[in-house]
Amino acid sequence: MDRRRALALEYAEHQYLRARVQGLANLAGNPHGASLLGEPGCGAFVVAGNPSPMMNRVHGDWAQQACRLVELLQTCAACAPAIALIAESAKVAGTLELEGQPLQRLKGWTHGQLFASIDELAPPSSALDIEPVTALNLERFCALHSEGFNTPAAARPINQAAFSGLLNDGRGHLYLLRDRGVAVAGAALFIADNGVAYLGTAFTTRAARGLGHHRALIGHRVQQAAALGARSVAATALVNSQSRRNLEHYGLRLSHLQTLYRAESQG
Known part of the structure; x- marks a missing residue:
């Protein structure tokens, strides 16, 4: 594992997730x-109204910022934030300690982190209709996202507000793919300030799966990342998933594995 590259990838992902939560915090009255808390390089973001690890994280370099990370875990304990451990091996420990703080692994939250330099990628242009998301079609994007991930109705307003915040951030970009005029898939792109383009969430409606839409959105976002000046591209996928195979089809390669933990007292 190239540690410097791995940390750059993790930083980009956390900037993407942090920007979504910033959008929620900016809403009037913060409902x-x-x-x-903290800074983009070592900090935390939490959402009291949503327990998902995607919305509640402590982030930073375990090797260099361990004490500060434990402080953040304890400060944000009411929201049970997750913290990511990076490693080369899939044999991750069920429990760990960070500066005396016991941590418990979250089952189902080990993912592959993929990476490539932008000049190593040359995706072909897609003949499919892919359009940028604006305030005019954001609601449709979010409805398809909810359908693709079976999002509970109670969580949908938070997701829509988070995606709206991502667009308002300026570094975030959302795309809708239409098949014969019907929107059936979508995806996110985030250009982090370290030059890494992070390929965020991607989804396809159940009826439209298996038709190459996910690959088309990967290729389109890589092209957009290059046009926006990114120096490299990163993405997250389950290790044995079709998503990983689609990413590797375009030249991304596994950098390392990421496993999420929570402070043991938080369950």
């Missing part, structure tokens, strides 16, 4: 209880 979802979103808050951000």
Whole structure:
């Protein structure tokens, strides 16, 4: 594992997730209880109204910032934030300690982190109709996202507000793919300030799966990343998933594995 590259990838992903929570925190009255602590390089973001590890994280370099990370875990304990451990091996420990703080692995939250330099990628242009998401079609994007991930109805307003915040951030970009005029898939792109383009969430409606839409959205986002000046591209996928195979089809390669943990007292 190239540690410097791995940390750059992790930083880009956390900037993407942090920007979504910043969008929630910016809402009038902060109805979802979103808050951000620390800095982009070592900090935390939490949402009292949503327990997902995607919305509640402590992030930083375990080797260099361990004490500060434990402080953040304890400060944000009410929201049970997750913290990511990076490693080369899939044989991750069920429990760990960080500066005396016991951590418990979250089952189902080990993912592959993929990476490539932008000049190593040359995806072909897609003949499919892919359009940028704006305020005019954001609601449709979010409805398809909810369908693709079976999002509970109670969580849908938070997701829509988070995606709206991502667009307002300026570094975030969302795309809708239409098949014969019907929107059936979508995806996110985030250009982090370290030059890494992070390929965020991607989804396809159940009826439209297996038709190459996910691959088309990967290729389109890589092209957009190059046009926006990114120096490299990163993405997250389950290790044995079709998503990983689609990413590797375009030249991304496994950098390392990421496993999420929570402070043991938080369950």
